[in-house]
Amino acid sequence: MRYVLRTSYRQDTRLFKEGLPQYGWYLVWLALALVAPLFLGVHLVSQLTFILIFAIAGIGYQILLGYTGLLSLGQAAFLAIGAYACVFLEKQGLHFALALPAAALLTGVVGAVLGLPALRLKGLYLAMATMAIGFIVEEVAARWTFVTGGNSGASVPRIEAFGYVLSRDVPFYFLCLALCIASLWFAANILRSPTGRAMAAVRDSDIAAQSIGVEVAQVKTKAFALSAFFTGIAGALMAHKLSFISPEQFTLHLSIELLLMILIGGIGSLRGVVFGAAFLVAMPELIAEIERMLPGGSQPALRPMAFGLLLVLVMLFEPRGINGLVEKITGYFRLMPLYRKGMFARQRGFAKSERW
Amino acid sequence: MVQFLQQVISGVSIGCVYALIALGFVLIYKATETVNFAIGELMMIGAFLGFTFIVIWSLPLWLAAIIAISATALLAAMLERVFLRPMVGEPAFAILVVTIGLGFCLRAAALMVPEWSSETVRIFTPLSGSVVRLGPIVISADHAAVIVATALIVTGFFVFFKRTRMGLAMQAVSQSQLAATYMGVRTRSVSTLAWLLAGAITAVAGLLLAPIAFIHVNMGVLGLKAIPAAIIGGFSSLPGAIVGGILLGVCESLAGFYLPAGFSEVAAYILVLVVLTIRPEGLFGETIHKRV
Amino acid sequence: MKPSICTLAFASALLAGAGTAMAQTRGVTDTEILLGSSVDLTGPVASIGVPMKAGFEIAAEMINEAGGIHGRKVRVLVEDNGYDTRRAILAVQKLINSDEAFGIIGLLGSAITQVALPITTEQGVPMLFPAAPTHVVYDPPQELSFGLVTGYDLQMEAATSYAHDELGLRKFCMMYQDDESGEQSLAGVERKLGELGLSLVEKTSYKRGATDYSAQFARMKAADCDAVMLGTIVRETAGAALEREKIGWDVPLFAPQGAVSNAVIALGGAAVEGLYAFTPSLPISLVLDDEKIAAAVERYKQQSGQDRNPDDYFLVSLAGMLLxxxxxxxxxxxxxxxxxxxxxxxxxxxxxGKGWGRMTFTAERRLGSTKNFAMQVKDGAWAMIKEID
Incomplete structure (x- = not known):
């Protein structure tokens, strides 16, 4: 739901809908990301790396939730599968450069298979089924000791290439940056392809989509596979960043954190994913700052309170998240003299009684 | 055989707690089509309130229970009025996310109370420590109390829905909100009432759980088990919620005893996946096809 | 476009690599030694982390008032991690790279320690006395990692030998939490039983946060064992004792360190009477006659304005700083x-200080002391019944 001023029909399918100025802005951001390690300490570079990893996971979630309208509460399962598969393959002697795509593809296949029951399910039932899958995968990770190392966890091998350790802070940041940009580019292109448009059609109304000839089942399967693919990449990267994996890292709480990330960043937008990821990483630091200012020192309630209130307030007042805010502000300046009150007012779709 | 029955009985008693929470869950869903992920946290608040009145203020047990149950019910109704009323008409998933957020807020609120936060506490009842023997089967009095209380509450609900005006109105709303409005049912007060009742039931569940499984800030995760229970029972069926909850409890208990480690933890979720794949509308659900 | 990204990437990577080589010892100046720590100040175990932080600060004060270390004062910088491994990694990296700490002392939690250890090892920073009952710290011995607290495996080994030698028990069952801590307890029990030529008659696990242990106890009772080893923490220990009482089974229970807490007694009531637990250090209430510890606790009470004794982990901070x-x-x-x-x-x-074994470190020995204390609940309070070396 971007406020694009259209001047031709081609514009709708272009990669950047607003043409040149948009390229310019993205190039500025890219340049900043490239030189950031020169100015920032290792600690901040680590934070940036986490943002990039979460952004990749967020792309996967956005495809599923934001573009196809399928609510999953089991994204942590895909992260876990990607992480464990990649680490297992590396321990079998495969190089990271091969293990990563293999793990991502494997996660994609698993995603497609797990998506099968989803073809019959909608809304809450789907959320519950995916949540169940999340719990089951967590349990399998704890029990299948041969592959996963069980509850004691497993250490993650270093990535080396050409005699150079890639899994150290700064090189790993660049690795994640490259993968994040590639993923964004890949996802953006999928979303303007017929597949992506079919996804949007299914999201808006699957019955209508079916009646214009969209294979709903196929589209949903593709969405699950793609989502799992991206999330798998993120899982593998996260394993290397944490350098230690155990089942308790992949709980329902992580899935809900990812959901929060998508909602705060802005649902239905790839840009929103990056905002959301930045927010998710910055929030704990912000809360720690606030805590330092409080008289009592520590306040354990602050974190869940901020988490919960944000979810509620965003849904109540700004359902399009940070991205929506940004678009409103830029839209306001772009349309400066022509701006009317209520231009960006939300429409309420009283599509009541969608019994699941 | 004795072993088997022993496991079944112990599964039934924990299943009754699931069933009560699931009942609250389904009540809200039927009246307002809201999927309430904060239900476990409501139960936690109810249990802590009970603890405060019984242990800290040392009120008599019955009085403390009544105050705790009413306070939780009012809290639930307030949540509905403040946070969920404005969400009417938003997509169902947005409402679900709001309830997830409310769950976090409730947990944070509990963390802010010094006597509650980061402490695990327990309510000792006069029954604690004594056991009931049915032939060779042993069951603790606290567990037996859970089963009896659940039976009483379920009977009460049955009467409420079949015999009272408000109960009939709630049934009508759950069938068709629009038609109910035309027939003069005040749908808004019905949805507040649903939350009120659900709050009361979950508080009862929390109080029943307190002597057998401790009270702590994260006990709300038990509420997550109520959702599979509700789904197994068919999501919009009140008897289904009860059966689903008890079935779940028994399955977990038997899986814990007879199957290798790990199965009992995921038994609920495997059961849900099986039910959803074979019979997505649940054991007691009615199929509703969307008209184009 | 592409080549320029690559060159930039390499250039900055090289630059960053060059930056880490330094002339002076990290964290040591002519007047100060800086140590870093990361504990949970805001999360689920903040009730342990907050007194630990106070423990570091009070110990540093006491060391500095006594003249410091070769004229240098000690300072400890404590970062919050909310008991979250991701934040712990960031905190440890910040302490090493931005604050330039000499060593990382007293990390709280096994999972946290396990994710931090590869970082400190790679950066060449000493990992000092984490408050984590895990063998990863000292076994196998690593150049830069020093342990203070015995792992759950050693604690449960002590428990097993106590049950075997002192109580003459032979049929062992075990219930453990299915995570890292529980599995370590299990490993300790199985190792010791192996040495004794025995094996577990029945083992069963529960998921963290579980509230109902009836199936597990029914299984163990069906196996008819005469000792139940527990791989549990606080709440679960009390839950297990209650379940045992409920089914009317008179069997002794043996738990690791986490059980030695007043919360277990408050929750379990009469059901925990007779419970055994094994810990590397005595609870604070039993060591207040030690002068140094009493002085530190006095300072804690003054500074926090509370009249309660700090959590027992306060002692882990103190002992670590002294070492x-x-x-x-x-x-x-x-x-x-x-x-x-x-x-x-x-x-x-x-x-x-009182309530710890004597500490010795060598190139092969990275755990100060393998001593454990056998504790038992007697008349509603923990009492020490035997010292096991």
Whole structure:
């Protein structure tokens, strides 16, 4: 739901809908990301790396939730599968450069298979089924000791290439940056392809989509596979960043954190994913700052309170998240003299009684 | 055989707690089509309130229970009025996310109370420590109390829905909100009432759980088990919620005893996946096809 | 476009690599030694982390008032991690790279320690006395990692030998939490039983946060064992004792360190009477007659404005700081990582206060003491019944 001023029909399918100025802005951001390690300490570079990893996971979630309208509460399962598969393959002697795509593809296949029951399910039932899958995968990770190392966890091998350790802070940041940009580019292109448009059609109304000839089942399967693919990449990267994996890292709480990330960043937008990821990483630091200012020192309630209130307030007042805010502000300046009150007012779709 | 029955009985008693929470869950869903992920946290608040009145203020047990149950019910109704009323008409998933957020807020609120936060506490009842023997089967009095209380509450609900005006109105709303409005049912007060009742039931569940499984800030995760229970029972069926909850409890208990480690933890979720794949509308659900 | 990204990437990577080589020892100036720590100040175990932080600060004060270490004052910078591994990694990286801490002391939690250890090892920073009952810290011995607290495996080994030798029990069952801590307890029990030529009659697990242990106890009762080993923490220990009482089974229970807490007694009531637990250090209430500890606790009460004793982990902070000071003193005025390691290896039969074993470190021995105390609940309070070396 971007406020694009259209001047031709081609514009709708272009990669950047607003043409040149948009390229310019993205190039500025890219340049900043490239030189950031020169100015920032290792600690901040680590934070940036986490943002990039979460952004990749967020792309996967956005495809599923934001573009196809399928609510999953089991994204942590895909992260876990990607992480464990990649680490297992590396321990079998495969190089990271091969293990990563293999793990991502494997996660994609698993995603497609797990998506099968989803073809019959909608809304809450789907959320519950995916949540169940999340719990089951967590349990399998704890029990299948041969592959996963069980509850004691497993250490993650270093990535080396050409005699150079890639899994150290700064090189790993660049690795994640490259993968994040590639993923964004890949996802953006999928979303303007017929597949992506079919996804949007299914999201808006699957019955209508079916009646214009969209294979709903196929589209949903593709969405699950793609989502799992991206999330798998993120899982593998996260394993290397944490350098230690155990089942308790992949709980329902992580899935809900990812959901929060998508909602705060802005649902239905790839840009929103990056905002959301930045927010998710910055929030704990912000809360720690606030805590330092409080008289009592520590306040354990602050974190869940901020988490919960944000979810509620965003849904109540700004359902399009940070991205929506940004678009409103830029839209306001772009349309400066022509701006009317209520231009960006939300429409309420009283599509009541969608019994699941 | 004795072993088997022993496991079944112990599964039934924990299943009754699931069933009560699931009942609250389904009540809200039927009246307002809201999927309430904060239900476990409501139960936690109810249990802590009970603890405060019984242990800290040392009120008599019955009085403390009544105050705790009413306070939780009012809290639930307030949540509905403040946070969920404005969400009417938003997509169902947005409402679900709001309830997830409310769950976090409730947990944070509990963390802010010094006597509650980061402490695990327990309510000792006069029954604690004594056991009931049915032939060779042993069951603790606290567990037996859970089963009896659940039976009483379920009977009460049955009467409420079949015999009272408000109960009939709630049934009508759950069938068709629009038609109910035309027939003069005040749908808004019905949805507040649903939350009120659900709050009361979950508080009862929390109080029943307190002597057998401790009270702590994260006990709300038990509420997550109520959702599979509700789904197994068919999501919009009140008897289904009860059966689903008890079935779940028994399955977990038997899986814990007879199957290798790990199965009992995921038994609920495997059961849900099986039910959803074979019979997505649940054991007691009615199929509703969307008209184009 | 593409080649320029690559060159930039390599250039900055090289630059960053060059930046880490440094002339002076990290965290040591002429007047100060900076240590870093990360504990949970805001999360689920903040009730342990907050007194631990106070423990570091009070110990540093006491060391500095006594003249410091070769004229240098000690300062400890404590970062919050909310008991979250991701934030712990960031915190440890910040402490090493931005704050330039000499060592990382007293990390709270096994999972946290396990994710931090590869970082400290790679950066060449000493990992000092984490409050984590895990063998990863000291077994296999690593150059830069020093342990204070025995792992759950050693604690449960002690429990098994106590049950076997002192109580003459032979049929062992075990219920453990299915995570890292529980599995370590299990490993300890199985190892000791193996040495004794026995094996577990029944083992069963529960998921963290579980509230109902009836199936597990029914299984163990069906196996008819005469000792139940527990791989549990606080709440679950009390839950297990209640379940045992409920089914009317008179079997002794043996738990690791986490059980030695007043919360277990408050929750379990009469059901925990007779419960055994095994811990590397005595609870604070039993060691207040030690002068140094009493003085530190007094300061804690003054500074926090509370009249309650701090959590027992306060003692882990104190003991860790005392050990560090001893090692750094042995290292001499020229404090580097190498001289510190050499200094630590000279620590022999060092007394960190009442309620701990005597600490000795060598090149092969990275755990100060393998001593455990056998504790039992008697008349509603923990009492020490035996010292096990």
């Amino acid at each position: 560090f000071a001893e090692g750094a003193r042995n290292a001499g005025p020229d404090l580097t990582v190498e001289s510190f390691v050499a200094g630590m290896e000279q620590v022999k039969d060092f007394d960190v």
